[in-house]
Amino acid sequence: MARVNFLTALRDAMAEEMRRDPRVFVMGEDMRNNLYGSSGGLLDEFGPERVLDVPLAESGVIGTAAGAAMVGMRPVVDITIAPFLYPACDQIVSIAAKSRYIYGGQTSVPVVIRACMFYNGGSAAQHSDRPYAMFMGIPGLKIVVPSDAYDAKALLKASIRDEDPVLFFEDFNVWGSAMRLPDDEDIILPLGKAAVKREGSDVTLFAVGGAVALSLAAAKVLEAEGISVEVIDPRTVKPLDVETVLASVRKTGRFVAVDPAHRTGSLASEIVATVSERLFGSLRAPPLRVCTPDTHIPFARGMEKGLFPTQDRIAAAVRHIMKGQG
Amino acid sequence: MTQGNSMALEIYRRMQRIRQFEAAAVDLLTRGEMTGGLHTTPGQEAAIVGACMALGDDDYMVGTHRSHGHPIGKGAGLDRLMAELLGRTTGVNRGKGGSMHLSDFSVGSLGETSIVGSGLPVATGAALGSKMQRNGKVALCFFGDGASSEGTFHESLNIAAIWKLPVIYFCENNGYAISTPATETVSVSDIAVRAAGYNIPGHVVDGQDVMAVYEVTAAAVARARAGEGPTLIEAKTYRFDEHAIGLNLPAYRSAEEMAHWRARDPLILFREALLSRAEASPEAMDAVAEQVRQEVAEAVRFGLDSPHPDPEEAFDHVFVDPILPLDHRKQEAF
Numbered sequence: 001m002a003r004v005n006f007l008t009a010l011r012d013a014m015a016e017e018m019r020r021d022p023r024v025f026v027m028g029e030d031m032r033n034n035l036y037g038s039s040g041g042l043l044d045e046f047g048p049e050r051v052l053d054v055p056l057a058e059s060g061v062i063g064t065a066a067g068a069a070m071v072g073m074r075p076v077v078d079i080t081i082a083p084f085l086y087p088a089c090d091q092i093v094s095i096a097a098k099s100r101y102i103y104g105g106q107t108s109v110p111v112v113i114r115a116c117m118f119y120n121g122g123s124a125a126q127h128s129d130r131p132y133a134m135f136m137g138i139p140g141l142k143i144v145v146p147s148d149a150y151d152a153k154a155l156l157k158a159s160i161r162d163e164d165p166v167l168f169f170e171d172f173n174v175w176g177s178a179m180r181l182p183d184d185e186d187i188i189l190p191l192g193k194a195a196v197k198r199e200g201s202d203v204t205l206f207a208v209g210g211a212v213a214l215s216l217a218a219a220k221v222l223e224a225e226g227i228s229v230e231v232i233d234p235r236t237v238k239p240l241d242v243e244t245v246l247a248s249v250r251k252t253g254r255f256v257a258v259d260p261a262h263r264t265g266s267l268a269s270e271i272v273a274t275v276s277e278r279l280f281g282s283l284r285a286p287p288l289r290v291c292t293p294d295t296h297i298p299f300a301r302g303m304e305k306g307l308f309p310t311q312d313r314i315a316a317a318v319r320h321i322m323k324g325q326g
Numbered sequence: 327m328t329q330g331n332s333m334a335l336e337i338y339r340r341m342q343r344i345r346q347f348e349a350a351a352v353d354l355l356t357r358g359e360m361t362g363g364l365h366t367t368p369g370q371e372a373a374i375v376g377a378c379m380a381l382g383d384d385d386y387m388v389g390t391h392r393s394h395g396h397p398i399g400k401g402a403g404l405d406r407l408m409a410e411l412l413g414r415t416t417g418v419n420r421g422k423g424g425s426m427h428l429s430d431f432s433v434g435s436l437g438e439t440s441i442v443g444s445g446l447p448v449a450t451g452a453a454l455g456s457k458m459q460r461n462g463k464v465a466l467c468f469f470g471d472g473a474s475s476e477g478t479f480h481e482s483l484n485i486a487a488i489w490k491l492p493v494i495y496f497c498e499n500n501g502y503a504i505s506t507p508a509t510e511t512v513s514v515s516d517i518a519v520r521a522a523g524y525n526i527p528g529h530v531v532d533g534q535d536v537m538a539v540y541e542v543t544a545a546a547v548a549r550a551r552a553g554e555g556p557t558l559i560e561a562k563t564y565r566f567d568e569h570a571i572g573l574n575l576p577a578y579r580s581a582e583e584m585a586h587w588r589a590r591d592p593l594i595l596f597r598e599a600l601l602s603r604a605e606a607s608p609e610a611m612d613a614v615a616e617q618v619r620q621e622v623a624e625a626v627r628f629g630l631d632s633p634h635p636d637p638e639e640a641f642d643h644v645f646v647d648p649i650l651p652l653d654h655r656k657q658e659a660f
Contacts, residue, residue, distance in 0.1 A: 025458065049458065055488065060447050060481025067451020067465075070436050071386065073458060075451075091478075094441045095448060104420030105643040106431040139644045163646035239645075 005178040006146075009153035010038040010114075010170065014076055016186070017160045018046050021074060024160055027052035027065060028078030028114075036080055036116065037175070058084050062113060063091035066165070069111040070099065074160060082115040082169065083129045096165040097140035112159045116170040117209070119260060119297060120308055128297035128304075130209070130261040132169045132237050136270065142166045142191055143237040147212035149179045151235055154189035162191060169237075171260070173210035194241035196248065200230035203318050204248040206271055207258040208234055211290075211309050215258055218314040227322055237267055242274055249275055253284035254321045258309050263291035285321045290314055334605045335614055337379055337536055341371040341593050342618040344395040347404055350622045351394070351411055352571055359630065360412055364425050367395035369566035372592030373498050374399040376539025377466060377561075380547050381434070386452040386465040388445040389438030390498075391426040392565070396438065396468055402430040404625035414632035421635040422643070436465070442503075443476030445469060446495065450482045453493035453556075464492040464550040466543075472503030474517045483524040483558065492550035494543065497560040498533065504569045505578040518560035526556050533561030534590045537599070564590075 004012065018024045026042060032053050034040040043051045054061045058079060065075035079085055085092065096109045119128040132143050142164050146152040152170070159166040181187070197212060198219050207215035212233045219229035230248050234240055249255050255275050257268035268289040275287055290309045298304050344367050354360040367374065370392075378399035381387065389396040397407060402418075410417030410428055417423070418430050426440035436452055439445045449467030456463040473479055474497060486493050497517050501508050514520060521528025527549075531542045539561055546557035564587035568575065600606040641648070 055481070055484055057477075057481035057485060059478050060450065060485050063444070063447020063478065063482070064451035064454055064485055067388075067436065067448035067453075068455040068458070069451070070448065071452045071455035071459075071463075073455045087477075090441055090444055091447055094439065094444055095437075099437055100646070101643045102419060102423045102427045103429055103431065103437060104418070104422050106419070106429070107436070108646060142645070 001180040002183055003178050004149050004181045006149045006152050006170070006175045007037040009149040009181065010156055011040055011042070013153045013156035013160070014039070015042060015045065017157055018042070018050060023072060024074040024076065025050040025052065026076045026078065027054050027061065029054060029056065029080050031078060036078065039078070058088035059091050062088040063095060065111045065113075066091060066096045066099070066109050069109045070107050074110055076112045076114065076160060078114045080116060081127055082117050082131050083126055085113070085115055085131065092135070092141070092165075092167070093138050097138050100164070101140060108163045109165045110163050112156070112166045112168055114168045114170060116172055118172045120173055120304065122299060122301060122304065124299040125296040130169070130292075132167065133261045133266050135167055136238050136267065140164070141238065143169070144191065144235065145169045145171070145209045145237050146235065147171070147209055147233050148174060148177060150181055150187065151189060151195070153181060154187040155191070155235060157186075158188050158191055166191070169209065171209040174213060177213065189235065191236045192239040192241055193236065194232055194234045194244040196230065196244065197233045198229065198231040200228040200252070202228045202252055203230065203254040203256060203321060204245070204252045205229050205231045205256050205258060205314070205318065206234070206245060206268075207231060208237065208267055209260060211258040211260050214309060214311045215314055218311045218318065221311070221315055222318055227318060229318060240271070245271060245275065246278055249279050250282065253282060255283065255287040256290060256314070256317050256321055257287065258290045258314055260292055260308050262294050263289060264294050266291050285324045288317045288321055290317050333379070334600055335610060337375055337540075338596060338600070338606065338611055339614045339618060340375045340378070340399050341536065341596065342615050343404065343621070344371045344374065344398045345593055346618050346622045347398060347407070347625070348394060350408070350626050354412065354626065355571055362424050363570040364411070365392040365394070365570050366567045367392060369564045369587065369592070370498055370500060370533065371395060372536035372596065373533035373539055373561035373563045374468070376536040377468070377496050377543045379540050380543035381464070381466055384434060385463050386434050386436050386449065386456070388436050388449040388452070388465065388467045389429060390445065390468055390470060390473070391438065391440040391442070392470070393438035393468070394425070394428050397428060397430040397433055397435055400433040400435065402433045404621055405628040406430070408625040408629040409632045412629040412632070413634065414629055415635040415639065416628070416632040420639065443469065443473035443478040446473065446478045446482035449493055449495075450486050450491060453486065453491035454489065456492055457489070462551055464494065464547055466494045466496055468496050468498060470503070471497065471499040471501065471508040471512060471517060474520065475511060483521070483526065483556065486556040487524040487526050490553060490555035492553070493556045494546045494550060495556060495558045496543065497558070498563055499560050500563050500565045502565070502579070505575050516560060518558055521558040526558060528558040528560070530560050530562065533563030534592045534595055536592060536596050
């Protein structure tokens with residue numbers, strides 16, 4: 001059991017899959033020089049043919065990966081900073097997501113697209129996006145947002161083995177978090193399955209990405225106040241494991257969704273809508289969302305830090321819902 | 327494919343298959359048997375067949391929104407193509423694609439896309455896959471003059487050039503993006519000169535001359551297979567029909583221009599060339615045309631006799647497996 005941080009877990013996942021399957025290769029900006037910290041050692045072990053540094057051409061790069069996937073390769077693209085997905089949206093939406101469907105099952109596009117979410121670090125509005133929700137309305141895409149090192153490794157390995165295109169969002173705020181991972185075990189988590197990260201009986205706290213650790217910390221504080229909080233991490237945003245969430249809310253009767261993305265059209269909005277549709281009559285208080293307000297992300301620390309969900313904001317929302325208020 | 331009469335007749339047969347398939351499709355649309363936009367090929371058969379004849383059966387090909395001719399040129403059967411245009415479950419895309427996505431993967435097709443320019447990266451990636459798998463296959467990407475203004479064109483040529491990928495970018499320049507002339511929207515008279523910006527060869531060819539197209543493409547294919555990288559080919563051609571059948575745009579092409587290109591009908595030019603060189607007899611060519619007539623009639627019959635898809639099939643092929651956690655058929659009851 002070695003102590004491994006989030007970035008090393010991602011590197012290990014790619015290295016293990018490249019050893020296991022000669023079809024797997026990685027491509028992205030500055031991968032060979034390990035600029036982002038998750039590709040160290042890959043060039044030495046696998047050589048330049050399987051570790052490709054790419055031109056600054058997001059659409060061309062992701063489309064090239066999709067084409068390679070259609071002829072039997074398993075590309076893992078690191079687009080690096082999540083908003084760099086935007087220039088490539090046509091290839092993601094019109095090609096990767098739709099090709100299996102449009103061609104009536106004649107092809108598959110097993111490509112993994114990694115994107116990191118650099119919010120809460122003074123990167124200003126164009127580098128701080130958390131855009132997983134923007135892709136939730138696209139059928140055919142699987143969307144994964146791991147919250148810790150174990151999940152990052154096990155979900156990335158599962159994503160590489162998946163037959164469908166996967167958008168894999170990595171939260172910068174948990175890059176440094178480390179945990180003990182088994183050395184030899186081939187750890188895999190199924191896509192589309194949520195995790196109950198903490199059991200509780202009073203409130204269901206649904207949290208994604210970096211918000212999971214904040215929610216677990218809030219739950220500890222609340223426990224001392226006599227409030228028992230269940231924390232659910234969807235792990236996969238799409239397909240979303242609604243049943244695990246509903247089972248929890250049936251037990252607690254209270255629901256708070258925490259999502260670092262902008263509030264309008266968020267994952268939190270989607271899951272609150274589903275919980276309300278399915279369990280409205282058994283809710284003991286109106287559901288709540290803890291999100292980022294609908295403004296851009298500013299550069300200055302003082303303006304930026306209050307915008308995202310924090311442990312205090314999450315705890316306050318739970319206390320509020322325990323009073324039976326919406 | 328060897329030179330000689332058999333190849334000449336095969337080229338003629340493929341051009342006839344495209345021409346007659348399209349005529350039958352227009353007839354079905356006119357009779358109300360078919361719905362949706364129909365983007366037809368006539369006028370561009372020599373560019374397509376000349377390029378496809380230079381490919382091996384296993385080579386890859388990516389098409390466009392005007393792509394009925396591409397799978398036919400590559401040798402696809404007509405039954406499932408016609409069934410697709412008719413929206414039947416026996417269609418090559420099982421009724422999910424239609425005119426703009428008529429793609430038969432069994433003949434090496436990797437899709438036909440209705441977002442102009444979006445196929446270029448796919449072909450580039452197929453070529454990357456070929457290179458990594460060392461399987462000797464090349465990829466040929468059809469696209470139009472309009473796509474040469476898209477970012478994906480420039481990104482793809484650059485990627486293929488730096489990695490020396492076995493890909494042929496084949497521009498069918500028919501002079502118009504729907505009604506807008508390329509002379510107003512493309513900064514160069516010959517799109518092929520853009521190859522220089524990527525340090526790869528670029529060739530202009532008469533797109534109405536099927537043998538000229540074949541020869542320039544065959545050289546590019548040989549170059550790609552030898553590991554020397556991509557080539558850009560521009561075939562000057564013309565679309566005889568509207569952008570889509572029945573569009574009824576105001577006249578944007580002069581009668582003189584249309585008559586000029588009609589006189590350069592690629593089927594007539596090729597027939598005359600074969601006769602003048604005594605490479606095929608009129609009887610042999612007529613027999614080919616008659617065989618194709620029967621094949622197309624059979625494809626129409628097959629399509630019309632095929633069942634419509636069950637509405638439930640709309641949920642198939644979103645993912646490799648059915649979506650388990652959220653069963654839309656139960657969830658969305660209202």
